[in-house]
Amino acid sequence: MTQTMWQKPWIRILTTILTVGIMIMIFAFSMENAEQSDLRSGVFSRTVISIIHPDYNRMAPEQQKTIYDSIQHLVRKSAHFTEYLLLGFMIRLCLESWFGNRMKKLFALPLIGLAAGTAYACTDEMHQLLIDGRSGQWTDVLVDGSGVLTGVLLGTMFIRRINRKVNNPDTLNGKAEV
Numbered sequence: 001m002t003q004t005m006w007q008k009p010w011i012r013i014l015t016t017i018l019t020v021g022i023m024i025m026i027f028a029f030s031m032e033n034a035e036q037s038d039l040r041s042g043v044f045s046r047t048v049i050s051i052i053h054p055d056y057n058r059m060a061p062e063q064q065k066t067i068y069d070s071i072q073h074l075v076r077k078s079a080h081f082t083e084y085l086l087l088g089f090m091i092r093l094c095l096e097s098w099f100g101n102r103m104k105k106l107f108a109l110p111l112i113g114l115a116a117g118t119a120y121a122c123t124d125e126m127h128q129l130l131i132d133g134r135s136g137q138w139t140d141v142l143v144d145g146s147g148v149l150t151g152v153l154l155g156t157m158f159i160r161r162i163n164r165k166v167n168n169p170d171t172l173n174g175k176a177e178v
Contacts (some may be wrong), residue, residue: 005166006096006159014093022087023120027102029083030124034133038072041079045072080140081147088117088151089158110152117148 005011032040048071056064061087091113099109121144127137 004101005162006093008100012094012097015090015094015097019087019090019094022083024126026083026087026120027127029079030128030134031131032134033131041072041075044079046074048075063091077140077143081150084117084121084144084147085151085154087120088113088148089155090151091117091148092155093159096155100159110156111117113152113153113155114145114149117152118145119146121145152175 029037029040049067052071053059053067056067059067092110095109095113119142121141124144125138125141127136128134129136137156
């Protein structure tokens with residue numbers, strides 16, 4: 001069995017470390033109690049509000065609360081999607097580095113990546129049930145799973161693009177087609 005560029009030891013180590021690092025980051029965010037989590041996302045929410053609603057401070061308190069709550073909700077869901085997009089991307093690269101030359105079925109590694117990332121999202125939501133003021137939400141699992149799917153698809157496209165460049169002799173000789 002021949003080794004591809006993805007199976008180089010340094011790529012295996014790097015993709016594994018980055019994947020585990022993202023999982024640790026997600027776990028650490030989930031360890032924050034409700035107050036800490038609100039403070040973290042509140043910084044981003046206030047920044048978005050200052051851009052979208054420059055007159056926010058002159059609004060009635062009820063209107064401010066409505067705007068803040070809706071922006072806060074979007075910021076939190078965007079954060080969920082983004083962190084799981086990164087996880088899905090790295091899981092896909094990691095799987096390619098460990099099993100890419102052994103599993104030739106077209107969708108095997110992407111499906112395994114999607115399943116692994118979504119399973120992690122489920123365990124993360126269960127973990128949040130144990131944290132003061134936090135709750136596990138199935139809607140968050142759906143957002144997280146969408147992020148994983150997007151990351152896995154982007155990772156698959158990235159792998160294919162790199163493989164085409166490596167396997168195309170014209171790109172290796174500096175004669176890339178335009």
